[in-house]
Amino acid sequence: MVSCAATNSLLTLSDMTSHKRIGILTSGGDCAGLNAAIRAVVHRAIDTYNWEPIGIFRATQGLMERPIGAVKLTIPLVDRLLVMGGTYLGTTNKGNPFAFPMENGELLDRSPEIIEGYHQLGLDAIVGIGGDGSLAILRKICQQGGMNFVAIPKTIDNDVGVTEHSIGFDTAVNIATEALDRLHFTAASHSRAMILEVMGRDAGHIAISAGIAGGADVILIPEIPYTIANLCERIRLRQLEGKNYSLIIVSEAVKTECGEIVQVDTNRYGGIGHYLATKIAAASGAETRVTTLGHTQRGGMPSPLDRLIASAFGVAAVDLIAEEKFDRMVAWQRREVISVPIEEAISQYCAVNPQSTLVKTARGLGIYLGD
Template sequence: MRVGVLTGGRDCPGLNAVVRAVVRKGVQHYGDEFLGFVDGWRGPLDGDTVPLDIRAVRGTLPRGGTVLGTSRTHPLDHPDGVRRIRENLAEHDLDALITVGGRDTLGTAARLADEHGLPIVGVPKTIDNDLWGTDCTIGHDTAVGVATSAIDRLHTTAESHKRVLVVEVMGGDTGWIALRAGLAGGANVVLVPEQPFDVEQVCAWVTSRFRASYAPIVVVADGARPADGSMRLGGSGVRLSGVGEWLAREIEQRSGKEARTTVLGHLQRGGTPSPFDRWLATRFGLHAIDAVHDRDFGRTVALRGNDVIRIPIAEATSRVKRVSPELYAEAGVFFG
């Protein structure tokens, strides 16, 4: 078979490991030929390709980013997008397309497969870990590790200066990175989008921590918001990110304790993938090419326990996997 591969949406560690596994098994086990589409959905939209073979993917397992490039292109925003993709797949004589992406990229893949009959298999990646139906997504473990390492380092400077350090991590809709890195790093407060927070309670936890002669670390997802809707950034409503600086100012004003903010930003999605992400991405790639040969199109691979299964792409993108109240409550034991 001739198979196309693309990586779409925001980058994350582990993308190259997927492509490598797909190509290695496809060539060695099935005798496939591969073509990489450049810059996410823009590739099949414009017919922009690069050759993919074993030599092209050699040495890419530990590399961050994506050798195929990526973009936030939405082909369905183009009136002739479906026609252009269909024609480019046909022009290159491709039998299937493996799409590695998050909610937006796989959401497009689901529509192209289900509504237009294109032969697509999905692979879930996103540092946010917010895709439904899979225990973990590619890139999430690395992001948690980067955030945890930063929190570990910030403990020492917080103690030295006896100040509050607010660590803002990514998580616009879900708090998986904040919760897991916060617990692993020994944070004293963790704030997530799923649970609007009370600023006065945050200040009470901070004050309690100082009474115990320790300087507190507050971890906040960039999509977390106060319950009273009081946060205003730039003087004109709420926008994503900026919550860390806002919260540090509120803590200083209300508690009288000096506070500083560290925004981890794109550090969480860059660099070398963790061993777990390399393992997960490799397994996803191996199972994705199997799905192609089973002609199990319109489905994505997913992790359940230790098993890689297949579920409809539309199911994975139909809802957001959020931190449950029960899981968040477990972390509350360590607040304050």
């Protein structure tokens, strides 16, 4: 893969053609499927509309740089990206442009630099791929600077409002499910309670989906309370039934019984698996082990579903620009791509509904969820 630094170049008004020029950037955490979306935007822009797509490096940071961190995107360049994980354009989830940390410790509003970069490139519109936080920031900048903006949702947490699927979620679920599949055998061999901690900063979508698909005995998500006593009782009942092991999947955002979030540091969740292991061992005597998937859920080749959804989103986003329907986000509903106002999408946080079909399915399978 060509590095961002190697292809950095200043694209100015003198490079413009008589056709539309649209920018594309990826913002926030990386995930599988971003490159498939970039590829789709480029294909639709060139093949259908004869427009010029411009890739912007490192999210809004590329627009702050002088020379601007951007590159002309071509079909030969992006066609090799379909199966690649991560993002060719690079990304960042640090540094709010409205309060950007400088080397001297000062917080500076750098949104005017981003707006200036957009106009220097002569862009007619920009496609931003991100989660709810990134999209909220991008939308505010675009409104402030008179920039035409269309959004594509991505997040392994699948918590962006309105859309049933966000880019990256399916791949993350596949990875977590495969991990459970593998843990079954070592858990049974050693008569252990195996705990798998998965991502999900505030929502339990990965845990509930992978837990059902991977045959977990316990699924703990932040949306449903639990007690150590009831959890250990479920393990004890399995032992009485001759089931000498248990598989437990837990979302990183699950709190302790005291209502505390376990964190690696002030910015990162992590450690609830080890907390549970200590409590379970002390209360039930079960030998426990913990596996934390961490960033493996973000990496690797995107699943076929993520490639499909990312491709459909990319094509639809370019069509919205052609129709001059700005300040909108593409979304997946009932097997179709629709568009909704970005404000509507980011104002409706999508946590797991305790009355949802997946929760009812888990309970129907005898999986302990809490309560």
